[in-house]
Amino acid sequence: MGLVPTMGYLHAGHLSLVEAARRDETFVVVSIFVNPTQFGPHEDYERYPRDTAGDLQRCEEAGVELVFMPAVTDMYPPDATTTVHVAGLTETLCGPCRPGHFDGVATVVTKLLNIVQPDRAYFGRKDAQQLAVIRRMTRDLNLPVEIVGCPLIREPDGLAMSSRNAMLSADERQRALSLYRSLCQARERIQSGERNAAAVIEQMRRIVAAADPARSDYISVVDPDTMQPVERIERPVLVALAVCFGSTRLIDNMLVDPGGQNA
Ligand code: AMP
Secondary structure, three states: OOEEEOOOOOOOHHHHHHHHHHHOOOEEEEOOOOOOOHHHOOOOOOOOOHHHHHHHHHHOOOOEEEEOOHHHHHOOOOOOOOOOOOOOHHHHHHHHHOOOOHHHHHHHHHHHHHHHHHOEEEHHHHHHHHHHHHHHHHHOOOOOOOOEEEEOEEEOOEEEHHHHHHOHHHHHHHHHHHHHHHHHHHHHHOOOOOOOOHHHHHHHHHHHHHOOEEEEEEEEEEEEOOEEEEOOOOEEEEEEEEEEEOOEEEEEEEEOOOOOOOO
């Protein structure tokens, strides 16, 4: 059995995970659950886009065998007091900007894995830190599941696919292309020999600032295994950023190998 955990409002990024599960010839289960515990009190839980009928149709067309769509009350009895916390990996990038977010993610993924009991679970590299957290958690807790990481899927113009893209105005959507543009510049610069992470970040910051974002949470160059900031780029690095346009927070990343083609 293969599980693809999602928060719904399914797009081609989600469906690429379904495809990966189908290629592995698993019985494909998609879970759709907008998990309230991974949203902060001032985040977009209420505003998060939802489209149950459309999602079910997309799952059916994609050959999904079973959709698990629990209610919040099914997942969280009022007296539930247990959470899963992954230390270290959650202390950089999105961790400090979204206190409690990764505890919410780790806890709900543990619950989904225990309920569905899949052999494999599929996660996108769009959420690279989340994937690292889940890999570490399943290893540390001996969860009997294989975690499969899948490529980040982009729109034709480079914008990383995300359910949150639906919340962008046309103008914000255009300005949001600065994330991908800054990542491509970073890759080019690193592969042309730049080894100083601060210089790469400064150039990205200029590109993003020119698009006039409401807020920039971070622009970082980190070790892809530990998520810790890197100063000298000597090995493949994860270049990652989180930027808000209007009240929509977008994340994007790229794995860059200084010695060659990007991965
Ligand atoms: P979400 O519904 O945003 O929680 O995402 C559910 C799963 O789909 C996560 O494993 C995400 O990393 C993955 N995902 C979302 N967007 C993309 C994308 N553009 N490319 C690849 N995977 C994605």
